[in-house]
Amino acid sequence: MQVMPAVQSLADRLAVRTGRHDLRSRWFGTGRTVMALAQLSVLLFAPVKALLVPVVGMGEYPKCDGVRAASALCLGGDTVGMEPRRWLLIVILAVVASGYRPRWTAIPHAWAAYSVAVSIAVPDGGESVGMIMALLMIPVGLADDRTWHWRRPEREARPSWRTLSFVAFLAMRVQIAYLYLDSAIAKFGVADWANGTAEYYFLRDSMFGVARPWDSFFLWLSKNSLIVVALTWGALVIEIAIGVCLLASERWRKAGMVMDVVLHGSIILTMGLWSFALVMIGSAIVCASPDRRRPVTGDPGAGGDEGALPESGVHCAECGAAVRVVTAV
Known part of the structure; x- marks a missing residue:
């Protein structure tokens, strides 16, 4: 029977990959810090009133019903003001961004990311990605016994922790790859993306359009139809390439990360969206983390x-x- 040898071969290959897997590296630490800084920027540079502004048809924020009651912004009910809750999240995210004790801060980081994602009134999408990544990083964080995630590990992780970390790493790569592939494929169903004119309208959008000091330059460029088509379709090609690369080998994952930095760096340059862009860049850095060469x-x-x-x-x-x-x- 040919099935059992194939299964055994797959099991052996997984055992080898798991045996050499170890995300306790500066790569993982850098990605984790970038994501925490992105989430921190939302709380530091936006006033509470702007984050919790009432939405027509949705009522007051934060929503504290059902599972959303677990949010830190619902902590203490009416007896606790919103500013102490905000500063609690700021402290948690600042400690996470510093790289101190990943094992101790993995769950608080997920709680803080969850609180921001489910409680603010006008999320831009980065909050949800940050929450999912923080939840998936919990096994990796719990397996990381370093004092600082900038240091090299002093001893090997136990096999059980390596296995959990490896599964979480695969889940993160699949999740981020899916986001990019789904985003690119869905855009082909939108007329402006399909005909190559979407960037022309985005650059002139009253809310997300190009900002100073680059507005004159990019608006001038967008008057050329070939450049507009190249920018529009180029974004779709890069999104697909990032999604494919993050599912591939270590070398290709690094290439995907570079393309991710270029894509979202361009978005920051033209449209802003700092927190969203930094969350996606941090996620790509984590997904590009190489296996440490270990016995x-x-x-x-x-x-x-x-x-x-x-x-x-x-x-x-x-x-x-x-x-x-x-x-x-």
Whole structure:
């Protein structure tokens, strides 16, 4: 029967990938910090009245019914003012952005991201992405025992934590890739995107249009039909490319991250949307995180960081290949 060998082969490959997987790196720390700073900027630079402005047909904010009652902006009911709640979230996100104790701050980060996403009246989409990413990063954070997420790990993670982290990492990549692919494919059903004129109208939009000091330059560029078509369809091509790359190998994930920075950097330059752009850039950095080169076998509790210990090449007599091992010092 051919099914069992195939299943066994897949299991072996997953075991190897899980065995070398370790997101405790500066890549993951940088992406996490960028996302926290994006969420922090919403609370720091927008007054509470603007975030919780009443919406016609929706009533007052924050909504504290059902599961939304778990939001920090609903904490304490009417006995607690909105400013103390806001500053509680600011402190949490500031600690997360600093990189201190990922294991301790993973769940508070998810709570803060959830609070912002479900409670403010006029989210721009970045809040929801930040919330989903913060929830998916909980297993990765709990597996990270470093004091600061800028440091190299001092010992190997246990196999159970590596497995949970690996599954969460795959989920994050699939989620962000889906967002980009779905966004690009859906735009083909909109006439202005399909005919290549969408950027012309976006740049002139009264709310999200190009702002100073670049307005004159980009409005002048958009008078050229070829440039408008290139900008419009180019955005769709880049979105598709990012989605595909984030599902591929390490090298392609890094290429996807670079394209993501270019795409959202351009959006910041022309339209603003800082918090949304930074959340997406931070998510791409996390998804592009490479596997640390670490030994597949050995005592999970006794090893050291491969980047901190000398290595030596050993020839494997059974497999006929050279493998790397960590030499204890």
